[in-house]
Amino acid sequence: MSDINWRLAARSLKRDLRAADVRALFVALVLAVAASTMIAFFLDRLERGLERQAGQMLGGDLVLEQRDPFSEELRNTLEQAGFTLSDQVDLVSMISQGERFQPASLKAVDDIYPHYGVSHVDRGNGVEQIASGPPAGEAWADPRLAELIEIEIGDRVQVGQTELTISGIIEREADQSAGFGNFNPRLMLNTADLEATGLVQPGSRIEFELLAAGPPAALEQVQGLLAQLRRDGVEVRDVRVDRPQLGNALQRAESYLGLAGLAAVLLAGVAVAMSTRRYVERHLDTAALLRCFGASQYQLVTIFSLQLIGLALMASILGALLGLVGQSLLLWLLTSFLPMTLPPPGIMPLWLGIFTALSVLVGFAGPTLLRIKQVSALKVLRRELDPLPPAAWLVVGVASIVFGGLLWLYSGSFPLALALLVGGSALLALLWGVSSLLLNGLLRAVQRLTGGGEWVQAFRLGGRQLARRKQAGLGQLLAFSVTFFAMAMIVLVRGDLLTTWQDQLPEDTPNYFAINIQPGERDAFEQAVAPRVDTQSTLYPMVRGRITEINGQAPRDAVPADARGDNSLRRELNLTWQSDLPEGNQVVAGQWFTPASEPQGWMSEVDATPSSDSETVPISVEDGLAERLGLGLGDEITFAVGSDSIITRIDSLRSLNWDSFNPNFFVIFPPGVLESFGHSFITAFHLPDEEQGLVRELVSDFPGVSLLNVDAILGQVRDVLTQVTRAVELVLILVLLAGVSVLYAALTASRPVRAHESGLLRVFGAGNRMISRVQGAEYALLGFASGLLGAVLAELATAALYLYWLDLTPRLHIGLWLTLPIGGALLIGVIGHALSYSLRRQAPAASLGLLGEA
């Protein structure tokens, strides 16, 4: 019995593939799968890549750090849990070659280093990828250090009491993220030489690190131990908690991609629902006949379900292949700011794709398909005995539940899925009303067109046809207008918004940052720069410090859960001291320091004597940071600066103007506290075009000072934005295609009626050309209305961005109002016209038996 179901299903599916509704169904499913798998494949690779990279950046799956060497006992416990251990020691020390001295950040690694990844090292034969540290007796310097003390491969440098041979220039360390980490240049050496340097002394600031690599199970096993260690003041970094956060832009892109992908799935679902309707209508006769020959209701449902499931599986495979191609395209578009090479695509997304296709089928076709069960065998004798179509609320209800489930699955959050579903429905209902008004207006205007031109006539007739199918037309209008809107927004954000924002910055907004100005260079630098620049910010002293405690607790435990991975806790912060509130800052809560002590005029060298005062220091914190970390006035923060701990209390919260391109600080100390620690200065200035020569002079006169060009940074921002938006655009194209599939499905659903209409037109004397034009005009009108609505939405959204984000008066985008409606009319007109080609060919036959079956 079941055998025959399969055979019947397979056979009729094969034949059915030629039917327009089955094709529409197929295309829609392919698009749904392509959109969802493309994004799933990509995000899956990204996730796994990040996980792997997290381990690599940390240097292991678990990293412990403390001021003293680790005990044998701890090592044994970890090894028994299944970890491989590697030792690392970090310290800052002066190194020298000949007369040149330079503080450097030393990193001593053992022979197991690195657990993961490779270092990029030039050992004289170009940059190589090396999975080890320098051997004993040798050291690798980073390019900055090499430049500062003028060393080359083969030179010997003095490190503490020993000499090491520079055997390589290290471009990139295996366990360090890109970007500027330490301000001191790097020297990497072997732990075997550490003893000989004599730098490991009680009291000197040394960090001992134990890097452990092991499976997740091992990590699980030692959680209790880790908690204990944390309480003992050991810094514990766990790969699963301290994984690097995606860059903001990328994270945004990720959620946009996800949303756009689901939009495509939703549209495809609508297309599926429409074409299923026609599919079922077409098969009612078959069903009645099968019933007549003794098939049970169950068998009918089985046969047709099998058929559609077969279709869905084929669509899944094709869609997944397209998704695979799409994700590599996405990857290619985003390549330059993915910080790593990604692992190859996994199999998971494929299942996800198949699951998506089947869900869309069940949710959007299910209720309609069940209608086939209701067919009466008597229909073979009495044609008109068609079962009633399922109630609209049932179709919409089931589809919403299934789509909500998909939202949940993809977003991973039930409240978010629910909010999206409810909010989305409300928004759609609103848009439905607006577009209904718009379409009515447009159609009325078209009917008033006068003149006898063929095209005018075609538009009048096309408008009337559109009016007859207004409900379906409205659905398509909504789909296209939202897609057009999204596309317009992307183009606007990329071009208009960024340019506008940049244009509104004052002429003399700083275009250069100078960092790492050593105290000794300060005056010389000022003298070199001051006469040649338009504006210059204060020189801010900068000291690096790490938050070690908040209100007496480990920071991780004191902040809200979602802030645990915050950069401010993971990295050292740049601290400064000021007696006056910096320009562009505003105290929003508490009090700015009351001037007490005069700032000290002298600057200390590296690693000066520890400061002796241990009383609580008032500080000022940026309000955004405070909000993220859940901090308020009166909260106590302990900073580790140099080898000291400083207990501070938040006395004021400040808001900053990040647009000012002045140095901005999250945390400001009062004068008299940080002066004794190693610090450098930072400033920003605006260099007029004709003075660009200064840059070269500064680079050669102050080699230790880094100059950052703001224009270049903005250029990078623009690049990133371009790439992200390209990626989103790619997905939007899929959304647009899904919209076209809705159009196609609607076209097939209305086929018999359309054939009838064309037949009538023909009877009344319209030629092929006229009929073809009428169809083109109908879709062009639809496209025009969609473009118009899209433009309205885009203009409103940009106006909101202008007002609330850029603080500018909104302006009208004439281009938008021209491009979208006209482009939409052309695009949809041409596509709709092309899709109805087969219909036009059938029209003559249909016109004979006006109500003939298609």
Added chain:
Amino acid sequence: MASQPVLHAEKLAKRVTSGERTLTILHDLSLSVAAGESVAILGKSGAGKSTLLGLLAGLDTPSDGELTLFGHALSRLDEDGRAALRAGRVGFVFQNFQLLPTLSALENVLLPLELSPRAGEARTAEQWLERVGLGERTSHQPKQLSGGEQQRVAIARAFVTDPELVFADEPTGNLDPDTGAQIIDLLFTLNHEAGTTLILVTHDHALARRCDRCLRLTNGQLEAFDPAPASSEEGDE
């Protein structure tokens, strides 16, 4: 042959309500058909012939009365039960052929065979197509066949499961007289060869005369009827 009738109807009634008015199509209608018998049902258009056929085949349920098919009381079966009873045991020939447009001639003939519990092979279907003279056209789709050819496919389909009972609703209604005559010959030949019980609905007296028994449906009831002899055929209808 068999002592039990293949089909027995007792006081059948069919009423339909449209809006507020109730239309009685059939009432108090009794009929018994023995195995191997061929029965013609005549009647004016709208008399309720198709309605009766639908009831007798279990496609529809009567408003009143009891119907027994192959010894099973249909009122005790639900839709699926009635369908299962039909499977493989009842064949149909329709006025408008009712071939599935997407299937080939052979596949159309195979359809009831595959749904029947006494499933046969594709070979059987081919043989039946050969018997109706379409051995060469097995792979053609209905729209590639003429009306008469389509009806021959439908006849092959009706007989392919070796059914006990065949219903035919105006099998010649959509065909020209010559083709109609050929179809009738074919239908009766096959019927005799297979010893099938045949219930035939028709307007055509000549066709009715070839049956063992003729009944006329008037005012919702059946009455015995002797179709006029060949000489006065033109006078009727």
